[in-house]
Amino acid sequence: AQSVSQHNHHVILSEAASLELGCNYSYGGTVNLFWYVQYPGQHLQLLLKYFSGDPLVKGIKGFEAEFIKSKFSFNLRKPSVQWSDTAEYFCAVNEAYKLSFGAGTTVTVRA
Amino acid sequence: EAQVTQNPRYLITVTGKKLTVTCSQNMNHEYMSWYRQDPGLGLRQIYYSMNVEVTDKGDVPEGYKVSRKEKRNFPLILESPSPNQTSLYFCASSFSLTTTDTQYFGPGTRLTVL
Numbered sequence: 001a002q003s004v005s006q007h008n009h010h011v012i013l014s015e016a017a018s019l020e021l022g023c024n025y026s027y028g029g030t031v032n033l034f035w036y037v038q039y040p041g042q043h044l045q046l047l048l049k050y051f052s053g054d055p056l057v058k059g060i061k062g063f064e065a066e067f068i069k070s071k072f073s074f075n076l077r078k079p080s081v082q083w084s085d086t087a088e089y090f091c092a093v094n095e096a097y098k099l100s101f102g103a104g105t106t107v108t109v110r111a
Numbered sequence: 112e113a114q115v116t117q118n119p120r121y122l123i124t125v126t127g128k129k130l131t132v133t134c135s136q137n138m139n140h141e142y143m144s145w146y147r148q149d150p151g152l153g154l155r156q157i158y159y160s161m162n163v164e165v166t167d168k169g170d171v172p173e174g175y176k177v178s179r180k181e182k183r184n185f186p187l188i189l190e191s192p193s194p195n196q197t198s199l200y201f202c203a204s205s206f207s208l209t210t211t212d213t214q215y216f217g218p219g220t221r222l223t224v225l
Contacts, residue, residue, distance in 0.1 A: 004153075006153075009151070034213075042218075043201065043216040043217060043218050043219055044154075044201065044203075044214075044216040045216075046213045046214070049213065090153055090154065092154075097142075097159060097161060097167070098156060098159070098169065098170075099144070099156060099214065100156070100170070101146075101153040101154040101155070102153050103151055103152055103153040104153045
């Protein structure tokens with residue numbers, strides 16, 4: 001099975017700070033990559049996804065992610081976070097019929 | 112409204128008492144799956160189904176059963192629940208997983224096994 005690693009378990013930052021969450025995966029073949037977000041008490045929602053083409057992917061709410069194939073990485077970024085970005089963020093990798101998730105990174109944004 | 116529904120949302124039960132968590136989607140999706148979410152472990156796939164009568168094991172299938180008799184429903188069955196199955200369970204669906212379709216998640220079922 002795929003192995004998906006998220007580098008940080010918990011990130012705390014202030015509003016307007018920049019955010020970068022790391023994600024690495026283990027499979028060397030063709031993969032599809034996703035970032036999901038889970039706001040407190042809610043279910044998972046898709047932030048963005050990468051299939052092919054431009055390795056810089058833009059998603060909702062000002063998030064973007066960069067796929068670097070040589071590093072097996074798909075890092076999530078946001079230039080300026082808001083309090084409402086407080087949530088848990090999951091990287092996921094799709095290989096054939098299976099979707100593997102990372103352990104998640106909890107992001108706390110202080111007003 | 113397009114959605115994935117799960118019932119019950121919360122359940123407290125005792126070891127060994129069979130239970131079923133239902134999952135239903137109204138989007139005519141081919142693919143459905145079950146995950147459990149545990150702190151520090153993220154989401155782990157239990158079972159998935161690519162279509163009616165087609166199911167397969169995910170990464171953590173032990174202690175669980177599923178069935179897919181209708182396209183819209185994908186119940187998760189715990190024949191003899193144990194405390195290590197205490198977790199938050201999510202059902203998800205997508206039109207197809209072999210494409211790059213987004214998975215739509217249900218609201219979750221928080222299960223406690225005493």
